[in-house]
Amino acid sequence: MGVLDNLEPKSVFHFFEEITQIPHGSNNVQMISDYLVKFAKDRNLEYIQDETRNVIIFGEASEGYEDREPIILQGHMDMVAVHDADYDIDMATQPLKPVTDGDKIWAEGTSLGGDDGIAVAYCLALLDSKTIPHPRLEVVITTNEETGMDGAFAIDLSPLKGRKLINIDSETEGVLLTSCAGGARFYATLPVSKVSRSGMLYDIEVSGLLGGHSGTEIIKEHGNANILLGRILAAVSDKNDISLVSINGGVADNAIPVNAKATIVVPEDTSKEAALKAVKDLEAIVKSELEIKDPGVKFTVTAREKGTFDCLDNASMKNVYKLILSLPNGIQAMSASVPGLVETSLNLGVIVSSDNEVTLEYAVRSSVDSSKDALLDRLVYITEAFGAKAKITSSYPGWPFKSDSKLREHMIEVFKRMYGREPRIEALHAGVECGLFGQKLEGLDCISIGPDMEGVHTTSEKLSVASAARTFEYLCEVLK
Structure with a gap:
């Protein structure tokens, strides 16, 4: 018996649980891609697996639907794989442990991967069914969406005949997503010099934050652990002779970081009490600032050992925290045309330090391409002014609103018939792959849907069971 076997619809949750047992964090997609290929082979379904490990599976039309236009169903196979700091798991090789109370599904100590495992589960349940009526299905499951939409950039869509695409990568039931922001990834790599210093080694950690998806939840202005750690270093080094050994934080550039840690050396002739007091004083200030937005924020200082350690020299340390605090972060502009x-x-999602450099990794988003480009220019200018190297990757287009959408009209009508009300029509600040697909398939008509999820990209991620069932029922009715 699987953990989710008693949930309905059984086929959807059966496949969803199977997916949780296959490690499939971004850039670790070989196993999940091969699982999809085996699924297709076992059912004698036509499929394509490309060099990027994208998978396309074709399902023949049900009887009586042979003359209908094919429908493209689309999701991505990778997840943001994060775990609690004290939870012992290697997410590259070990399965998740799904848990349910019948109302929600989550994973013990880790993210769940409902984004976008539920899309894959829906598609497999449809392809596996002998009773759900539908036109010919062209199911496209891409790779590494969470780290730059690599699969969507690389995929060849020329075999597809459909020009109506239902993307299943949204997180609110009853919403038809009709446009989204474009984005890019930005890297600022700062060279550092090292010296040897003797003293007491301390770890300073920021924790207790809520985090969240850097697109959908950036509006909540939760605390960013990386930014807060930069503030701590600035406050402590202002009047205390300390040295920085290392600084690391966050797990993905598109996840608001909930943890960050710096390791410092406090020399014997420096007042440890004064340095620690600077941390506690700033913690009180930050707690006041985030009292409503992030009430669980916590700064922890842990003494480790005495000795001599390789540290950043003073100029390098100051460059690190000054760069962190000089580069912009968070909301830069609100839409004038769409309230809210x-x-x-x-989002400064990741800080990584190595022997001779410190790298800051950002997810940049905008629904206005020129504004995105202007922000990227600003990042480059500031970064280069610090003597650091700037790099922009994975720039992807926004998905513009289509005024004449037959698919939207159809999906609104079906929703009204099923639920007696109209769905919400929305734009999204987060990115979905529809913009890239629209560039590859002329005349493509797209809508994005999904069930209720919360805390995506974090260990608090939960999927609503009832919402997942209703959304699947709606999808089936749309196809019918």
Whole structure:
């Protein structure tokens, strides 16, 4: 018996649980891609697996639907794989442990991967069914969406005949997503010099934050652990002779970081009490600032050992925290045309330190391409002013609103018939792959849907069981 076997629809949750047992974090997609190929082979379904490990599976039309236009169903196979700091798991090789109370599904100590495992589960349930009526299905499951939409960039869509695409990568039931922001990834790599210093080694850690998806939840202005760690280093080094050994934080540039840690050396002739007091004083200030937005924020200082350690020299340390605090972060502009919609933002998702450099990794988003480009220019200018190297990758287009959408009209009508009300028509600050697909398939008509999820890209991620069932029922009715 699987953990989710008693949930309905059984086929959807059966495949969803199977997916949780296959490690499939971004850039670790070989196993999940091969699982999809085996699924197709076992059912004698036509399929394509490309060099990027994207998979396309074709399902023949049900009886009586042979003359209908094919429908493209689309999701991505990778997940943001994160775990609690004290949870012992290697997410590259070990399965998740799904848990349910019948109302929600989550994973013990880790993210769940409902984004976008539920899309894959829906598609497999449809392809596996002998009773759900539908036109010919062209199921496209891409790779590494969470780290730059690599699969969508690389995929060859010329075998597809459909020009109506239902993307299943949204997180609110009853919403038809009709446009989204474009984005890019930005890297600022700062060279550092090292010296040897003796003293007491301390770890300073920021934790207790809520985090979240840097697109959908940036509007909540949760605390960013990386930014807060930069503030700590600035506050402690202002009046104390300390040295920085290392600084690391976050797990993905598109996840608002909930943890960050710096290791410092406090020399014997420096007042440890004064240095620690600077951390505690700033913690009180930050707690006040985030009292409503992030009430669980916590700064922890842990003494480790005495000795002599390789550290950043003073100029390098100051360059690190000054660069962190000089580059913009968070909401940059709100939309003038769509009330409540973030237009432009960025998120310092990851800080990584190595022997001779420190790299800051950002997810940049905007629904206005020129604003995105202007923000990227600003990042480059500031980064280069610090003597650091700037790099932009994975720039992807926004998905513009289509005024004449037959697919939208159809899906609105079906929703009204099923639920007695109209769905919400929305734009999204986060990115989905529809913009790239629209560039590859002329005249493509797209809508994005999904069930209720919360805390995606974090260990608090939960999927609503009832919403997942209703959304699948709606999808089936749309296809019928």
